[in-house]
Amino acid sequence: MLKINNLHVKLEEEDKEILKGVDLEVPAGKVHAIMGPNGSGKSTLSYVLSGRDGYEVTQGTATLDGQDLLAMETEERAAAGLFLALQYPVEIPGVGNMTFLRTALNAQRKARGEEEISAADFLKLVREKAKALKIDADMLKRPVNVGFSGGEKKRNEILQMALLEPKMCILDETDSGLDVDAMKLVSEGVNALRSEGRSFLVITHYQRLLDHIVPDVVHIMANGRIIKTGGPDLALEVEHNGYADILAEFA
Amino acid sequence: MAAVAKPKIDALSARLSALATPEGGTWASAARHAARARLEAMGLPGPRDEYWRFTRPASLNAPAPQPAAVFDDGGEAPVFGEVDRLKIVFVDGVFDAAASDPLEMAGIEIERLAEAAATDIHWARDLFGVLEARGQDPVERPFAALNTAFAADGVVIRVTGTAARPVNLIYRHGSETSDAILHHVVKLEEGADLTLLENGPAAARFNKVLEVDVADGAAFHHVRTQGRDHERQAATHIFARLGTKSTFKSFTLTVNGRLTRNETVVEMLGDDAVAHVAGAAMGDGAQDPFHHDDTVFVTHDAVNCESRQVFKKVLRNGAVGAFQGKILVKPGAQKTDGYQKSQSLLLDEDSTFLVKPELEIYADDVACSHGSTSGAIDEEALFYLRSRGVPEAIATDLLVLAFLADAIAEIEDEAIAADITGRLDGWLQRRRG
Ligand SMILES: Nc1ncnc2c1ncn2[C@@H]1O[C@H](COP(=O)(O)OP(=O)(O)OP(=O)(O)O)[C@@H](O)[C@H]1O
Ligand SMILES: [Mg+2]
Numbered sequence: 001m002l003k004i005n006n007l008h009v010k011l012e013e014e015d016k017e018i019l020k021g022v023d024l025e026v027p028a029g030k031v032h033a034i035m036g037p038n039g040s041g042k043s044t045l046s047y048v049l050s051g052r053d054g055y056e057v058t059q060g061t062a063t064l065d066g067q068d069l070l071a072m073e074t075e076e077r078a079a080a081g082l083f084l085a086l087q088y089p090v091e092i093p094g095v096g097n098m099t100f101l102r103t104a105l106n107a108q109r110k111a112r113g114e115e116e117i118s119a120a121d122f123l124k125l126v127r128e129k130a131k132a133l134k135i136d137a138d139m140l141k142r143p144v145n146v147g148f149s150g151g152e153k154k155r156n157e158i159l160q161m162a163l164l165e166p167k168m169c170i171l172d173e174t175d176s177g178l179d180v181d182a183m184k185l186v187s188e189g190v191n192a193l194r195s196e197g198r199s200f201l202v203i204t205h206y207q208r209l210l211d212h213i214v215p216d217v218v219h220i221m222a223n224g225r226i227i228k229t230g231g232p233d234l235a236l237e238v239e240h241n242g243y244a245d246i247l248a249e250f251a
Numbered sequence: 252m253a254a255v256a257k258p259k260i261d262a263l264s265a266r267l268s269a270l271a272t273p274e275g276g277t278w279a280s281a282a283r284h285a286a287r288a289r290l291e292a293m294g295l296p297g298p299r300d301e302y303w304r305f306t307r308p309a310s311l312n313a314p315a316p317q318p319a320a321v322f323d324d325g326g327e328a329p330v331f332g333e334v335d336r337l338k339i340v341f342v343d344g345v346f347d348a349a350a351s352d353p354l355e356m357a358g359i360e361i362e363r364l365a366e367a368a369a370t371d372i373h374w375a376r377d378l379f380g381v382l383e384a385r386g387q388d389p390v391e392r393p394f395a396a397l398n399t400a401f402a403a404d405g406v407v408i409r410v411t412g413t414a415a416r417p418v419n420l421i422y423r424h425g426s427e428t429s430d431a432i433l434h435h436v437v438k439l440e441e442g443a444d445l446t447l448l449e450n451g452p453a454a455a456r457f458n459k460v461l462e463v464d465v466a467d468g469a470a471f472h473h474v475r476t477q478g479r480d481h482e483r484q485a486a487t488h489i490f491a492r493l494g495t496k497s498t499f500k501s502f503t504l505t506v507n508g509r510l511t512r513n514e515t516v517v518e519m520l521g522d523d524a525v526a527h528v529a530g531a532a533m534g535d536g537a538q539d540p541f542h543h544d545d546t547v548f549v550t551h552d553a554v555n556c557e558s559r560q561v562f563k564k565v566l567r568n569g570a571v572g573a574f575q576g577k578i579l580v581k582p583g584a585q586k587t588d589g590y591q592k593s594q595s596l597l598l599d600e601d602s603t604f605l606v607k608p609e610l611e612i613y614a615d616d617v618a619c620s621h622g623s624t625s626g627a628i629d630e631e632a633l634f635y636l637r638s639r640g641v642p643e644a645i646a647t648d649l650l651v652l653a654f655l656a657d658a659i660a661e662i663e664d665e666a667i668a669a670d671i672t673g674r675l676d677g678w679l680q681r682r683r684g
Binding site for chain 1: 632638646652
């Protein structure tokens with residue numbers, strides 16, 4: 001599904017390399033987790049994959065089902081099935097959440113040559129998905145993320161994911177800011193989407209999320225590289241011992 | 252009064268040579284002659300006039316208008332078409348009876364200016380050119396005086412109750428060289444209520460004055476669209492006088508236009524009155540120049556009045572937006588609540604937003620504030636939308652609509668606000684192709 005090869009990325013504005021040769025492959029149907037110290041480049045990786053401005057790829061490749069992601073516009077990547085649940089979802093005053101969701105869904109359908117969804121079908125679909133995530137009608141009516149609590153913003157990300165049904169989902173610290181119940185809701189939302197044709201890359205600092213969303217593989221990222229890869233146990237090791245031992249191995 | 256500079260006199264005589272004083276009865280003729288005398292005393296605006304610092308008056312001064320192509324709107328549904336309204340149609344500034352509805356509605360009297368002006372006694376006598384003349388102090392507004400002196404057409408409307416439905420003045424543009432001058436007078440008696448809608452490009456060059464007298468407890472709602480002819484030019488004035496506990500709310504949507512200067516002059520004379528003036532403008536200078544100037548002057552001369560100015564402009568490809576807004580609080584106008592906001596969204600580095608906000612306050616117990624900002628599109632929001640699959644052009648337009656939303660929110664009637672938003676959305680869509 002997602003293949004990243006020797007990816008080097010620097011900031012556009014300054015001569016600072018953030019990703020220093022990332023290698024990563026997430027096969028179809030699998031859940032991979034990335035853990036790693038603050039500032040190691042996890043969010044940067046997710047931004048570069050989704051095509052945010054401000055970064056320059058100096059070397060390496062990233063493909064989604066063989067398509068060259070790096071050659072595509074952000075919206076084309078989304079239409080191709082890539083989705084990033086942001087670490088810090090953006091507030092957009094003046095744009096209604098429903099308008100946002102409908103515009104996004106229809107844009108993706110159009111890009112894929114499908115019919116636009118009717119207003120009635122859309123409403124039904126949103127209500128059903130929102131209910132499962134305990135997102136009430138008021139949150140749907142409000143401008144995108146404006147006045148949402150941290151946890152509400154994260155649930156809104158998962159709602160978008162559930163509606164858009166991407167095949168490659170990147171979740172950047174979706175668990176941060178969630179209370180225990182919300183964490184369960186979000187995890188259930190994610191688990192409901194798990195399927196053979198859909199993969200997940202879950203960025204997190206805490207083992208707790210991985211109790212709910214059990215990963216197939218865990219990667220450790222440090223200083224712009226994946227330095228270790230293992231099974232779910234690796235997350236437990238981090239939880240107990242921190243990163244010191246792992247970093248020491250690679251020092 | 253200082254002598255008028257020679258170039259201004261010359262410009263004025265050239266301009267006057269192309270104009271004729273309309274026929275009229277005693278009061279109308281007197282008002283027109285007085286207006287002409289006012290105009291001659293001030294001359295036409297010159298490039299060095301402080302009040303015309305942001306907008307060049309030359310093309311408005313010229314004896315003949317620059318020709319303007321008539322825009323093909325592609326058979327778009329009429330503006331306010333879904334609103335049950337009384338339609339009054341002008342083509343190139345001339346009343347078109349056949350295209351208009353009968354000028355009859357319960358609670359309201361409507362007449363053509365020409366008819367009213369022909370009578371010897373008429374209620375309009377106390378307002379026609381009177382509010383305009385009041386608005387000449389402390390700032391001169393030559394095009395308004397010119398309008399009073401030479402406008403042959405327009406409507407005079409007296410509202411005695413609650414108008415059953417809005418009155419819609421529709422300005423069609425037919426001739427590429429039309430030079431239209433229209434003058435309307437609206438009088439709302441105590442407790443009366445009227446919504447006035449205006450739309451259409453009007454002419455190649457359009458000079459319009461609207462005088463509105465809002466008596467105690469009356470409410471006047473005004474929503475207009477100025478579009479979409481690219482080459483049209485317009486100088487418009489609204490002069491409003493507000494009584495006790497009265498309401499005046501005016502909103503303008505402007506799209507395209509080589510030159511638009513909208514002046515709104517509001518005088519709050521009765522206590523506890525409310526005046527809101529808002530505008531949303533959207534201009535693209537890529538093919539034709541776009542220059543839009545909102546000039547607002549609100550005078551608080553009573554206690555506990557509220558005034559709000561909310562102006563938003565979206566500019567791209569060398570478009571120019573200007574805002575001059577003043578709040579004058581006279582001595583004794585205590586408990587004034589004055590608010591002014593002017594913002595622009597610059598979609599590129601070629602576009603310009605010029606602002607001059609002014610507060611002049613002679614009372615001590617008042618709350619007045621003004622804020623002006625000029626900003627680019629929010630890149631974070633743009634990325635967020637695009638990351639959900641929304642193409643950049645659509646994402647930008649969503650953010651444009653979001654930016655304009657708080658000006659549109661000044662429209663009280665939901666159906667009319669929805670028409671405005673829907674129309675804007677449609678125009679943006681068509682622009683994207
Ligand atoms: N636009 C930028 N300008 C300056 N520095 C940046 C920029 N983007 C990223 N960085 C730097 O790159 C490094 C990696 O940042 P990134 O946000 O990817 O880390 P992270 O692994 O997601 O951290 P966290 O766990 O705290 O979320 C950090 O040192 C950060 O300061
Ligand atoms: Mg991060």
